[in-house]
Amino acid sequence: MGYTITRENMNTVFSLLSGAYDIFAPKVFEGEACFSDQDNIRYGKVTALDEIEFEKKSEYSFKEVLLSIQENLFYFTEDQVTVPKVSEKGILIFLRSCDLHAVKRLDQMYLENGPEDFYYKRLREKVKFVLMGCRESCQSGFCVSMGTNRAENYDLYLKAENGSVFVDVKDEALAAYFAEVEKDITEAVPDFVTENIEKVTLPKNLSAETNENPIWEELGSRCIGCGRCNFVCPTCTCFTMQDIYYQENAKAGERRRVWASCQVDGYTDMAGGHSFRKSQGERMRFKVMHKIYDFEKRFGYPMCVGCGRCDDVCPEYISYVNCINRLAKEEQ
Numbered sequence: 001m002g003y004t005i006t007r008e009n010m011n012t013v014f015s016l017l018s019g020a021y022d023i024f025a026p027k028v029f030e031g032e033a034c035f036s037d038q039d040n041i042r043y044g045k046v047t048a049l050d051e052i053e054f055e056k057k058s059e060y061s062f063k064e065v066l067l068s069i070q071e072n073l074f075y076f077t078e079d080q081v082t083v084p085k086v087s088e089k090g091i092l093i094f095l096r097s098c099d100l101h102a103v104k105r106l107d108q109m110y111l112e113n114g115p116e117d118f119y120y121k122r123l124r125e126k127v128k129f130v131l132m133g134c135r136e137s138c139q140s141g142f143c144v145s146m147g148t149n150r151a152e153n154y155d156l157y158l159k160a161e162n163g164s165v166f167v168d169v170k171d172e173a174l175a176a177y178f179a180e181v182e183k184d185i186t187e188a189v190p191d192f193v194t195e196n197i198e199k200v201t202l203p204k205n206l207s208a209e210t211n212e213n214p215i216w217e218e219l220g221s222r223c224i225g226c227g228r229c230n231f232v233c234p235t236c237t238c239f240t241m242q243d244i245y246y247q248e249n250a251k252a253g254e255r256r257r258v259w260a261s262c263q264v265d266g267y268t269d270m271a272g273g274h275s276f277r278k279s280q281g282e283r284m285r286f287k288v289m290h291k292i293y294d295f296e297k298r299f300g301y302p303m304c305v306g307c308g309r310c311d312d313v314c315p316e317y318i319s320y321v322n323c324i325n326r327l328a329k330e331e332q
Contacts, residue, residue, distance in 0.1 A: 002168045002188035009181040010049050010158075010165040016177045018047050021128075022087060024065045025094035026058035027051050043093075052094060054160055057138045061234035061309065062095045066106065066123055070258050073119060077252045086122060094130045094158070097192060098141065098305045101148040102234035103129070108299055109237045119257070128155040128171055133191030140308030142321060143193065145200040148305040150192045157190045198308065198321050201328040206293045211285060215326060220281025222316045227261025229287070229310035229320070235303050238262060262287055288323055 005013075017023060022045055029040045041053050042060040075082045095103075110120040131154035143149040155171035168188040169175040203210075230236040240260040245253040260267060263283050268276040277283050295303035310320045 002166070002186050003178060003183040004186045004188070005165050005167065005178070005181060005183040007049060007160065007163055007165055009183065010160075010167075012181055013177050014046075014048055016180075017092065017174075021090040021092045023047065023092045023094075024062065025052040025130075025132075026056075028053050049160060049165070052160075054132060057096070057141070057307070057309075059309065059312065060232050061102065061307070062093050062099050063102070063106070063234050063236075065091065065093055066120065066127065067237070067239075067259075068257075070256055071119065073255045073257055075252075075254045077249070086126075089126075091123065091127045092130055092156075093127060094132050096132050096134055097151040097190075098143040098146075098148045098307045099234050100129055100131060100151040100154060101146075101305045102307070105235040105295075105303055105305070106237065128174060130154065131157045131190055133157070133159050134193045135191045137193045137196045138308060140198060140311045140321070142196050142198040142200045142306040142308060144196045144306075145198075145202075146302065146304060146306035149194070149196075151190075154190075157188060159188065159191065196306075200306065200321055200324050202292055202302065202324065203328040203331050205331050206289070206327070210289070210327065213285075213327070213330075215323060216281040216285040217279075218281075219318055219323060220279055220284045222318055223263065223280040223284055224316060225264050225280055225283070226315065227264045228313045228315070229318075230261040230263060231259060232309040232313045234307060234309075235291075235305060236261075238267075240267075262290075284318075288320070288327075291320075292324060 014023070024043050025046045026041050027044045027046055029042060029044065031037065031039065041056055041058045043058060043062055043065055046052055072084050074084070106120075107124070110117040111124070131151060134149075137144075155169075156174050157166075157168035159166040166186070166188040167178070168190070169178060230238070238260045239257050242256045242258055243253060244256060245251075262268075262277075263280070266275075267283075268278075270276075277286055291304040292302050295301075308321070
C-alpha cells in the first residue's frame with residue numbers, strides 16, 4: 001500500500017524500525033576517500049532519513065552487509081570450536097534496482113550452487129530490502145542494457161522528495177511500523193530509468209577462439225592487479241581463508257573468511273608451486289568471460305548487473321563496458 005508522509009514522521013518510523021532492525025544505506029563518509037579532502041559514499045548503519053545519500057551512487061555496494069570483508073567463521077582451542085553469534089535484530093538494506101538484482105546472483109552462488117552456505121544464509125534470512133528509485137541514470141551504469149533497471153521484489157520502496165516521503169509497503173511486518181504515524185494513502189510508483197548514457201551489447205557467439213583475442217593482453221598490460229574492480233562489484237563472491245593463531249596459545253585462534261580477487265597475484269596458487277592465470281591478460285579474460293558467458297551458460301542469466309562501479313574505480317581507466325562492446329562488435 002502506498003503512503004505519503006512527512007519527513008518528520010518518517011524519522012519517527014526510522015526510530016521505531018531501529019529498535020528491531022539494523023538499517024544500512026549509502027551514506028557520506030566525510031574525508032574518507034583516497035584523499036583527505038574528498039568524501040566517500042559507501043554503506044553504513046543509519047538511524048535517520050537525513051543520513052542516507054539518495055542522489056549519488058555508492059562507490060561500494062551493499063555486498064559488505066551480507067558478506068563481511070573479513071568474517072570470523074569460528075574460534076578454536078585445543079578441544080573446542082565456537083561459532084560466533086550474530087545480532088538478533090533484523091536487517092534493512094537500502095539499495096537500487098541493479099543491486100537488488102545482484103542479490104539474486106549472490107543467492108545463486110551461496111544458497112543454490114551446491115550446499116547452502118550457513119554463514120550467508122543466517123544473515124540472508126534476516127534481511128528485508130528497501131528499494132531506492134533512480135530518477136536519472138548514473139554516469140557509468142548500463143542497467144537498461146542488462147535488464148536490471150527495474151525491480152519488483154522489494155519489501156519497501158521509499159522516495160524522499162522535498163518535505164515529503166513516498167513509500168510503497170509490500171511487507172506486512174514493515175507496514176505495522178507505519179500504523180501509528182499520520183499519513184495519506186496514495187500511489188507510490190518507483191522511479192526506474194529507461195535509458196543510460198552507457199549502452200552495452202553482449203556478445204552472443206563467444207567461443208574458444210575468444211580466449212586468444214588480443215584484447216586480453218592489451219588490457220592486461222595496463223592492469224596493475226589491485227583487485228578494486230572485484231571488491232566494488234556487487235556480484236563477485238570469491239574469498240580466501242585465513243587461520244589466525246594467538247601468541248598466548250599457539251593451539252588457539254580463529255578462522256576467517258576474507259574477500260579475494262581473481263585479478264591479484266596468488267589467487268590461483270596451489271600446493272606444489274602450481275599457479276594458473278599468471279598474466280594479467282589471462283586474469284582479465286577470466287573475469288570478463290565469467291561475468292558475461294560462464295555464469296549465464298550455467299544459470300541462464302549474466303552475472304553482471306550493469307552498476308558500472310568497476311569502471312568508476314579502476315585506477316588505470318580500464319573500461320569493462322568498452323571491452324564488452326568490442327567483443328560484440330567483432331562478432332558482426
